[in-house]
Amino acid sequence: MLILTRKKDESIVIDGNIEVKIIGIEENKVKLGISAPKNIEIHRKEIYLQIQEENKQAALGKLDLKDLGQLFKK
Numbered sequence: 001m002l003i004l005t006r007k008k009d010e011s012i013v014i015d016g017n018i019e020v021k022i023i024g025i026e027e028n029k030v031k032l033g034i035s036a037p038k039n040i041e042i043h044r045k046e047i048y049l050q051i052q053e054e055n056k057q058a059a060l061g062k063l064d065l066k067d068l069g070q071l072f073k074k
Contacts, residue, residue, distance in 0.1 A: 006022045007022065008022050008023070008024060008025055009021070009022065009023075010022055017036065017037055018034070018035070018036040018037075018040065019033075019034070019035040019036075020032055020033070020034050021033040021034075021035070
């Protein structure tokens with residue numbers, strides 16, 4: 001993990017096309033601004049983990065053998 005110190009209005013650049021800027025610091029909270037290409041998804045970590053879990057559950061599927069038989073009848 002790279003650890004950096006930045007002040008308000010300073011930023012870092014990732015891979016030449018993602019900029020993370022410190023917008024403000026108040027009451028032990030840091031407000032970030034992120035500029036990235038539209039094809040790059042940006043999520044808070046807790047949301048990202050929730051999406052991953054939902055994708056995992058969807059990939060596992062909930063079909064039993066009866067449901068599988070019904071699919072082949074169609």
